[in-house]
Amino acid sequence: MIWSQVLDRAVPKTLLEANPQAELLVRRAVLFFSMLLSGGNLIIPRVPLLVLMILGIMMVANPVKLLRPELGRIWGLLLIVLVFALIGSETLEVEGFVIRYANFFAALLLLIVYLDLPRSALITDALPIFLIFSFQAIATPLLNFIAPGLFTTFSADEKTYFSFGFILIFHETIAGAGFLGLARSNGFFFEPGVLQIYLNLFLYAAFFHFRDLKYAGLALLAVASTQSTTGLAIASGICGLAAFNYLRRLDISTTFLAVFLLPVAILPVLWFTYQNIIDKLYGDLEGSTWARQFDLFTGLRIVGEHPIFGIGFSQDRFREEFSTFGRQVNTMLGDAALERSLSNGVLHLAVVLGIPIMLVFVYALLKQRIFGNALVGGGIILVSMLTESLILTPFFSMIVFSGLILPKRATVPSRKGRGMASPHPAVVR
Numbered sequence: 092m093i094w095s096q097v098l099d100r101a102v103p104k105t106l107l108e109a110n111p112q113a114e115l116l117v118r119r120a121v122l123f124f125s126m127l128l129s130g131g132n133l134i135i136p137r138v139p140l141l142v143l144m145i146l147g148i149m150m151v152a153n154p155v156k157l158l159r160p161e162l163g164r165i166w167g168l169l170l171i172v173l174v175f176a177l178i179g180s181e182t183l184e185v186e187g188f189v190i191r192y193a194n195f196f197a198a199l200l201l202l203i204v205y206l207d208l209p210r211s212a213l214i215t216d217a218l219p220i221f222l223i224f225s226f227q228a229i230a231t232p233l234l235n236f237i238a239p240g241l242f243t244t245f246s247a248d249e250k251t252y253f254s255f256g257f258i259l260i261f262h263e264t265i266a267g268a269g270f271l272g273l274a275r276s277n278g279f280f281f282e283p284g285v286l287q288i289y290l291n292l293f294l295y296a297a298f299f300h301f302r303d304l305k306y307a308g309l310a311l312l313a314v315a316s317t318q319s320t321t322g323l324a325i326a327s328g329i330c331g332l333a334a335f336n337y338l339r340r341l342d343i344s345t346t347f348l349a350v351f352l353l354p355v356a357i358l359p360v361l362w363f364t365y366q367n368i369i370d371k372l373y374g375d376l377e378g379s380t381w382a383r384q385f386d387l388f389t390g391l392r393i394v395g396e397h398p399i400f401g402i403g404f405s406q407d408r409f410r411e412e413f414s415t416f417g418r419q420v421n422t423m424l425g426d427a428a429l430e431r432s433l434s435n436g437v438l439h440l441a442v443v444l445g446i447p448i449m450l451v452f453v454y455a456l457l458k459q460r461i462f463g464n465a466l467v468g469g470g471i472i473l474v475s476m477l478t479e480s481l482i483l484t485p486f487f488s489m490i491v492f493s494g495l496i497l498p499k500r501a502t503v504p505s506r507k508g509r510g511m512a513s514p515h516p517a518v519v520r
Contacts, residue, residue, distance in 0.1 A: 115216070117147050117150050118147075118151055118204060119216050119217075119219060119220065120143075121147040121148055121151070121201065122201075122220065124141075124144035124147065125144060125197065125198075125201050125485045125486040125489070127140055128144065128484060129481050129484035129485055130281060130285035130479070130484065131279055131280055131281070132247060132252070132277060132279060132280055133281060134247050134257075141193065145197065145200060148201065148204055151204055152200070152203045152204045152206075153203075154203070156206055157199060157200075157203060159203075159206070160497065161206075161496050161497045161498070162199070162202075162203075162492075162496065162497075164496070164497060165199065165202075165492045168495060169195055172195075172444060172448060173188075173192075175400050175401065175448055176401070176443070176444060177403070178400045179397060179400035179401040179403040179443070179444070180403020180404065180408060181403070184403065184404060184405035187403065187404030191404045194485050195483075197485040198485045198488035198491075198492055199489075199492065201489045202492050211300060213461055214296050214300050214461075214462065214463075217292075217296075218301075221289065221290070224278050224279075224289050224290055224313065225290060225293065225309050225310060225312075227258065227259060227278040228276045228278060228290060228312075228314070229276075229313055229316050230259055230276075231255075231260070231261050232273040232274045232276060234255060234259060235253070235261065235273075236272075241255050242254060242255050242259075243255075247281075248281070250262050253274070260276070260278065260279070261274040261276050262277060262282070273316075273318075275316075275318045275319075283317035283318065283322075284319050284321060284475075284478055285479055286317050286319075287317045287321065287322025288322075288471075288475040288479065290310055290322065291322060291329065291471055291475070292462060292468075293306070293310040294310035294329050294330075295329050295462060295463065295467065298329065298332075298333040299333070299463050299467075300463060321475060321477070329471070332467065382434070383478065385420055386433050387435060387438065389413060389416050390435060390439065390441070390442055391438070392416040392420070393416050394438070396412075397412075397442070397445065398445060399445045399447065400445045401442055401443045401444040401448070402442060402443060403443060409432075409442070409443070413432070413433070432480065434480060435476075435478065435480065436477070436479055437453065437473070437476050437477060439480040439482075440483070452482060452491055455492070455493075455494035455495045456469040456472060456473055456482075456490065456494060457469040457470065457473065457494070459472075459491065459493050460494065468490075472487060
């Protein structure tokens, strides 16, 4: 407690503390950069983006805060991760460790930006970003349907993307395979499955933080526009939770009427989700299901061989293990499947760092302090990570780290005039 008080007094003011409007703009820019680093499409250069993010953070937060006692468990976890990764990889692969710890460091810096701000600060800061993502999700298929000639093409990671001003972007695995032939927006990300994560966080915030049905309707339409099966399933769950929360606040007579009307309102979402699942299982997009099944069985075989320490951060080691164990899995995809990477983020975590570290990350995620209810907000991300391997990127690692923050103890006067300690949250009050 004494050390925390010394640090609080020692930390000088930030560059933009005297200009709240400029500070807000920089915070939002930093948050946007962290999202682009956590799933952005491959034409966005990662290193310059990371540098810009760190420079922005230095303008709104002092790095001395990294030494705060409340962050002790996070530093302890990063030390344990280092030991496990070194043991699992059986060698020091410098590039892999530098990349991974650069992401961790960025996540920690982002966390200290919001360390002493109100609990709702990050969600409020993210609102304009969420609105932009929603616009992209809805406008992309509409504009492509009305005027497809406006889109030009570019290539990244052996994929062809269609772009309108590099703002509205999509790609097609199978031409015309989407619902009614509509394109699935990528936003600024490498695929719709990433965009849906941020849109569902917006949907959750719209219902439970902003309490604004216009925002909720916009977010729900945006999620539907991505045609992501995982996204639609999560959105259905959020709508169901919101409906249940609404019913609890009604009187008996109104509740009786709402019990019949609310299912009718949610029915279109459930129907669209069902149709999307059927298409993934038996339709033109069933190859996506095969690919994820292959990833699952291959990843489980690797974890079975390296359950405690994993295989470390080396990409070469990962490709070698993936190819070796992938040949033992029957798949309709042929040898092309061996060139894939694990799409299951939770399983990928177990592969590279072992089951114990994976369980710690899951526990911390479900204790997160950023998005409202810890279990619900963390659950949205956890379910999304079953189809996207992004949990070790800055934005999502920051959310995981928030669940490891120790309560800060503040000194308040007692009745006898002597100090006594009372706990209060260090991040996100």
